[in-house]
Amino acid sequence: MSLLLVFGCQNDDADLQTAKASSTAEIFIDTPIGMGTNFYFPYGAGPDNPIGSKLNAWSVDQKVSYKGTASMRFDVPNSNDPEGNYAGGIFKIDGAGRDLTQYDALTFWAKASQGVTVAELGFGEDFFPNKYITTVRNITLGTTWTKFIIPIPDASKLVLEKGMFRYAANTNDTNGKGYTFWIDELKFEKLGTIAHGQASIMNGNNISQTTFVGVKSTIDNFAATFNLPSGINQAVSLSSAYLTFVSSNPSVASVDATGVVTSLSAGTAVITAKFGDTVATGSLTINCVGTFVHAPTPTKTAANVISLFSNAYTNVPVNYYNGYWQPWQTTVSNDFTVNGDDVLNYTIFNFVGIEYSSPTINATAMTHVHLDVFFPGPIAPGRQLRVIVVDFGADGVFNGGDDTRHSTTFTAPTLVTNKWIGIDIPFSSMPGLLSRAHLAQLILEGGDGSVLYVDNIYYYK
Amino acid sequence: MNKKIQLIKNSILFATTSLLVIGCSIDEKQTVITKTQLVMQEEFDTNGAPNPSMWSYNIGTGANGWGNNELQYYTDRPENITIENGSLKITARKELYLGSSYTSARILTKGKFEQKYGRIEARIKLPWGKGIWPAFWMLGANSDTVLWPQSGEIDIMEYIGSKPTQVFGTVHGPGYSGGEAISKSYTLPNDRFDNDFHIFGIEWGENYINYYVDDVLYNQITPKDVEGEWVFNQPFYIILNIAVGGNLPGSPNSETVFPQTMLVDYVRVYE
Numbered sequence: 028m029s030l031l032l033v034f035g036c037q038n039d040d041a042d043l044q045t046a047k048a049s050s051t052a053e054i055f056i057d058t059p060i061g062m063g064t065n066f067y068f069p070y071g072a073g074p075d076n077p078i079g080s081k082l083n084a085w086s087v088d089q090k091v092s093y094k095g096t097a098s099m100r101f102d103v104p105n106s107n108d109p110e111g112n113y114a115g116g117i118f119k120i121d122g123a124g125r126d127l128t129q130y131d132a133l134t135f136w137a138k139a140s141q142g143v144t145v146a147e148l149g150f151g152e153d154f155f156p157n158k159y160i161t162t163v164r165n166i167t168l169g170t171t172w173t174k175f176i177i178p179i180p181d182a183s184k185l186v187l188e189k190g191m192f193r194y195a196a197n198t199n200d201t202n203g204k205g206y207t208f209w210i211d212e213l214k215f216e217k218l219g220t221i222a223h224g225q226a227s228i229m230n231g232n233n234i235s236q237t238t239f240v241g242v243k244s245t246i247d248n249f250a251a252t253f254n255l256p257s258g259i260n261q262a263v264s265l266s267s268a269y270l271t272f273v274s275s276n277p278s279v280a281s282v283d284a285t286g287v288v289t290s291l292s293a294g295t296a297v298i299t300a301k302f303g304d305t306v307a308t309g310s311l312t313i314n315c316v317g318t319f320v321h322a323p324t325p326t327k328t329a330a331n332v333i334s335l336f337s338n339a340y341t342n343v344p345v346n347y348y349n350g351y352w353q354p355w356q357t358t359v360s361n362d363f364t365v366n367g368d369d370v371l372n373y374t375i376f377n378f379v380g381i382e383y384s385s386p387t388i389n390a391t392a393m394t395h396v397h398l399d400v401f402f403p404g405p406i407a408p409g410r411q412l413r414v415i416v417v418d419f420g421a422d423g424v425f426n427g428g429d430d431t432r433h434s435t436t437f438t439a440p441t442l443v444t445n446k447w448i449g450i451d452i453p454f455s456s457m458p459g460l461l462s463r464a465h466l467a468q469l470i471l472e473g474g475d476g477s478v479l480y481v482d483n484i485y486y487y488k
Numbered sequence: 489m490n491k492k493i494q495l496i497k498n499s500i501l502f503a504t505t506s507l508l509v510i511g512c513s514i515d516e517k518q519t520v521i522t523k524t525q526l527v528m529q530e531e532f533d534t535n536g537a538p539n540p541s542m543w544s545y546n547i548g549t550g551a552n553g554w555g556n557n558e559l560q561y562y563t564d565r566p567e568n569i570t571i572e573n574g575s576l577k578i579t580a581r582k583e584l585y586l587g588s589s590y591t592s593a594r595i596l597t598k599g600k601f602e603q604k605y606g607r608i609e610a611r612i613k614l615p616w617g618k619g620i621w622p623a624f625w626m627l628g629a630n631s632d633t634v635l636w637p638q639s640g641e642i643d644i645m646e647y648i649g650s651k652p653t654q655v656f657g658t659v660h661g662p663g664y665s666g667g668e669a670i671s672k673s674y675t676l677p678n679d680r681f682d683n684d685f686h687i688f689g690i691e692w693g694e695n696y697i698n699y700y701v702d703d704v705l706y707n708q709i710t711p712k713d714v715e716g717e718w719v720f721n722q723p724f725y726i727i728l729n730i731a732v733g734g735n736l737p738g739s740p741n742s743e744t745v746f747p748q749t750m751l752v753d754y755v756r757v758y759e
Binding site: 217218219220222223254256257258260 | 616617618649650651652653678679680682683743745
């Protein structure tokens with residue numbers, strides 16, 4: 028025992044730093060506790076929220092509290108508030124992180140100005156790397172103070188955590204009308220009454236993917252469910268850092284610490300995850316069919332090409348590569364990338380529409396359309412592939428009486444299996460296409476429910 | 489003999505006094521047990537089926553799901569009851585079996601070990617989940633000739649899996665049975681009953697039953713507490729079971745994990 032203590036004193040500085048990390052439980056009681064000075068960071072603008080969180084959504088309310096003299100107040104703005112259409116942000120320690128390994132839950136008391144569902148509450152977000160971000164979604168708050176428990180998925184990981192609290196609340200549930208909620212006595216606790224943690228990946232489903240050597244796949248949708256002292260199961264969303272990923276066949280597919288899977292050779296590998304000593308439900312089975320044969324790299328000069336889909340050129344804006352046109356279309360897109368080469372992968376292919384109408388393409392200066400197609404399965408006798416080029420006419424929109432199109436049909440022996448087939452159709456062979464000044468769609472037809480890969484779609488001269 | 493009775497009476501007085509003390513202030517060192525002479529011990533140390541000279545089985549669904557609309561079919565199969573690694577394992581399973589959707593097991597010492605008064609305790613790790621209803625309990629040994637509730641029932645420990653931190657102890661008798669039974673719950677501080685083993689017991693003597701969990705005495709029931717005849721001055725036999733569903737816990741839901749197992753480390757009786 029004495030020896031151990033001596034060794035403890037001789038550890039290097041880094042270890043001593045770790046050993047000395049604060050294990051303060053409280054985040055906010057009547058004031059923020061141990062958070063430092065600059066600890067509140069509202070979420071900024073992003074692709075889904077062009078305005079970002081209203082900056083002053085959080086304040087300390089000296090008039091309302093569950094216990095003591097004050098609480099945290101969150102004013103969720105109206106959805107049309109010019110200063111921000113939602114409330115959200117993180118509370119990150121301005122200083123050293125805390126050792127939370129002795130706790131099993133983040134707890135707080137909360138109420139709202141009306142019954143509402145708050146989108147996200149959690150911890151572990153520290154801008155960045157947000158390694159242990161943990162979130163409970165869709166928390167129902169009533170108008171009386173109620174205690175809430177957010178289980179810590181695996182406290183042994185939280186040896187130096189700065190992300191004490193995170194929240195995101197919008198008005199989706201209140202028809203855009205703002206509301207207020209309060210949180211008090213926000214702290215970590217060792218409850219001892221949380222049990223039966225069961226993690227899941229891929230939403231708990233067993234998913235299969237067909238891949239080639241070099242394809243990257245992603246394990247995602249990490250969660251864990253815990254049984255609370257109330258007997259209720261509480262689900263929390265996890266970061267990958269709480270899990271350890273395992274490949275059943277690392278020579279076929281490897282998996283890194285964040286859940287990115289790389290197919291390495293032909294064969295089958297099942298990717299699963301461990302959560303502590305337990306196995307997470309859900310898996311990803313990689314069926315790697317071997318080395319992908321890339322389509323020939325286009326050689327036309329870029330100046331003479333209008334490209335819709337190719338890694339060799341800069342593509343013009345394309346609305347979609349699969350319009351999922353109802354009701355007759357069965358085609359599903361499972362596009363993949365092999366060693367930096369993007370490939371359109373149409374499965375259950377009967378027909379598919381590619382649209383590039385915003386804006387339409389003026390291909391008057393071009394002479395041909397090109398695409399490479401590949402049938403990875405057998406080709407039934409009589410199988411056709413029809414390539415239809417559509418011009419939206421002077422009005423530039425679908426229909427309107429001035430759309431024209433031409434369909435070109437290919438059959439065996441042009442169509443072969445397991446080989447890239449280069450298709451080049453001159454506009455001079457498309458009498459049905461009365462104009463190519465407003466090209467907007469390229470439609471592929473003739474599928475029988477099998478698989479078709481497509482690459483390098485472009486107009487050229 | 490007289491001397492012995494005198495000793496027991498002293499014990500009763502002591503236990504009663506203790507209760508009063510606990511009521512006023514929590515004394516962690518409080519002695520909760522006074523009966524220490526071991527008269528029966530079932531340690532469940534031999535792998536396989538329970539000892540047939542001590543235990544028999546209830547099989548099937550009883551009348552109206554054993555009177556409670558319980559959903560399980562009780563069997564004596566090793567899938568539902570066996571002894572392994574020093575513990576009795578009673579396992580509730582979700583499976584179609586002879587018209588029921590669940591199976592489980594219930595064993596009893598009726599006609600084999602019946603006891604009037606004493607300290608009866610078991611060390612148990614409980615299962616969990618909505619609709620799971622394990623119990624360690626006793627029925628009057630005269631239950632074949634006298635109708636329940638006149639025959640009496642002492643529930644030493646009952647628990648429902650949707651309240652994993654709480655157990656309750658209950659007596660049923662004439663005028664105080666079912667919903668009117670005399671019952672009290674005990675909530676485990678900072679822990680839950682499905683995490684580890686806990687000791688559930690009663691000290692039972694003439695005109696009193698004291699309930700304890702681990703080292704906490706949490707209730708005493710005496711004739712003053714019951715709205716009818718005190719029927720607990722006669723021998724009772726011991727029962728261990730897991731029920732599934734029924735009036736008290738309600739049915740399992742989609743989140744209830746099966747199978748669920750109750751582990752019983754031992755049953756001991758002291759006088």
